[in-house]
Amino acid sequence: MKAFLTSLVIFICSVSLTLQMKDPNGTPSNFVECMEYEFIIADAKNISQIEVQKFCKDLLVNQMESMAVEMKNPNITNYIKHLARGIISEIENVNSRQKRSVYRFGNVLRREIREPPYDQVWGCYARGVRRLKNSYDVSNTMNTFDVIASLHTGVAIPVGHDGPGFFSWHKAFLRIMEFAIGCPLPYWDTTLDFPMADPTQSIVWSPKFFGNGYGAITSGPFANLPGVLQPIRNINSAGWLMSRQDIQMALSKPSYFEFTEPSPCYNGNRYAYSMECLHDGTHVWLGGTAEPTATASFDPIFYPLHAFVDKIFGLFRRRMIQEGNAVYPDKQITGHAPRDRMLFYNTFPGIESLTHEDGYGENLDQLVSYTSTPSCPNCAGSDDLYCDTTQNICVSRTRQGPQNMAVNRVPMRTNDGIETAEMMEPDSPVRVQRIMNRFGALPIRGPMFGPVGMRDRRTTGISMRFM
Ligand SMILES: *[C@@H]1O[C@H](CO)[C@@H](O)[C@H](O)[C@H]1NC(C)=O
Ligand SMILES: *[C@@H]1O[C@H](CO)[C@@H](O)[C@H](O)[C@H]1NC(C)=O
Numbered sequence: 001m002k003a004f005l006t007s008l009v010i011f012i013c014s015v016s017l018t019l020q021m022k023d024p025n026g027t028p029s030n031f032v033e034c035m036e037y038e039f040i041i042a043d044a045k046n047i048s049q050i051e052v053q054k055f056c057k058d059l060l061v062n063q064m065e066s067m068a069v070e071m072k073n074p075n076i077t078n079y080i081k082h083l084a085r086g087i088i089s090e091i092e093n094v095n096s097r098q099k100r101s102v103y104r105f106g107n108v109l110r111r112e113i114r115e116p117p118y119d120q121v122w123g124c125y126a127r128g129v130r131r132l133k134n135s136y137d138v139s140n141t142m143n144t145f146d147v148i149a150s151l152h153t154g155v156a157i158p159v160g161h162d163g164p165g166f167f168s169w170h171k172a173f174l175r176i177m178e179f180a181i182g183c184p185l186p187y188w189d190t191t192l193d194f195p196m197a198d199p200t201q202s203i204v205w206s207p208k209f210f211g212n213g214y215g216a217i218t219s220g221p222f223a224n225l226p227g228v229l230q231p232i233r234n235i236n237s238a239g240w241l242m243s244r245q246d247i248q249m250a251l252s253k254p255s256y257f258e259f260t261e262p263s264p265c266y267n268g269n270r271y272a273y274s275m276e277c278l279h280d281g282t283h284v285w286l287g288g289t290a291e292p293t294a295t296a297s298f299d300p301i302f303y304p305l306h307a308f309v310d311k312i313f314g315l316f317r318r319r320m321i322q323e324g325n326a327v328y329p330d331k332q333i334t335g336h337a338p339r340d341r342m343l344f345y346n347t348f349p350g351i352e353s354l355t356h357e358d359g360y361g362e363n364l365d366q367l368v369s370y371t372s373t374p375s376c377p378n379c380a381g382s383d384d385l386y387c388d389t390t391q392n393i394c395v396s397r398t399r400q401g402p403q404n405m406a407v408n409r410v411p412m413r414t415n416d417g418i419e420t421a422e423m424m425e426p427d428s429p430v431r432v433q434r435i436m437n438r439f440g441a442l443p444i445r446g447p448m449f450g451p452v453g454m455r456d457r458r459t460t461g462i463s464m465r466f467m
């Protein structure tokens, strides 16, 4: 491993030199720049495409390594301890009259992303994300959003996935991000998009909400976010959006045992799916960096998606309580025992008193509540939903005209060199195809969400093919 890293560093230095000699603007500072911009420059300057491909891939691998090293910075450890202590004190104080929680905003109501008022629901979340992505208060090299997103890597992958601990772990994780963001996390109810003829045309894939769905994010509130691991998307290539029927089937499961993994994810019968598996399908549907477990949390979409999963978990939990069947299911899975601690990224001694059982408990549940799914006829008064009177359900509006575009940087040849210009182009799978043709597979390793043996018939099958 060490030898591999050394050769990586040497290699990067030599390529940097090559590019620098030819390009006075220097080398790309991150992977996305590499793919969307430096590639084209390389073409224009006749640098070997293979050389640049290798450079970009190694850049990402190397930057992910340095991020792992930076997570050991004591300033980051202290910050994470501060956030975790906040949650713990909040849980301890939930029933006391004096709510002396470090969380200033007390109980929160999470709303659907398209629910009004836009400025307080989606707008507040989007501004909070941007503020954290631009904040280097905790670390000089990692922004605060990415510090928190990193908690969803390392040991958190086995402890928070593939078992009943999935729901408890993500419930706590969402609360940590919510505290840092400073306003309630909105949830993305995918059942409002699923009934559309083409869900890629949903208003959520416009600058008003998530921004473009293909390639690097260049429109909307998350356009060109700073950070080592910049999200890339490839929506609708495989997987599925969770539908109303999926959710109904998950909610009708008889016990936690069937609701959680590893009860069958896919066994030839779609409705055998556990809730975790249903959510896996949506990660796969999002594609790009949302698909590997270790990178998914770096796209701000992750949190509204998981807030929706947490909402469904809460509904199921309430039924289990009513039926006197709300005991955390011990399935003898390593890391998922009732009293196992919820580890975030790594061990932070002294703060991990939270267990999976706590995540299924009353106190953590009482901290947040959810609105019900917008319903006909007024669909929560949202501008971005309408009532489909034939089915009597609310459905997302489609994005319009010039919103259906992504910004792309393209090279312009000038007399004394190359400059880039911004160009609008349709946000479509063509963007992903172009990147893949030039670049090949994404250099992201490790577990992926899935396994997914089935996909929505409407998906394209154009994959970003991970190494
Ligand atoms: C680009 O590089 C290749 C191989 O090094 C060379 O054969 C070709 O002539 C070059 N093209 C230009 C326009 O310089
Ligand atoms: C931790 O933060 C302090 C105060 O901002 C700073 O002086 C110090 O250099 C930081 N330590 C590291 C290892 O980054």
Ligand SMILES: [Cu+2]
Pocket (backbone or CB within 6 Å): 152, 160, 161, 170
């Ligand atoms: Cu996860």
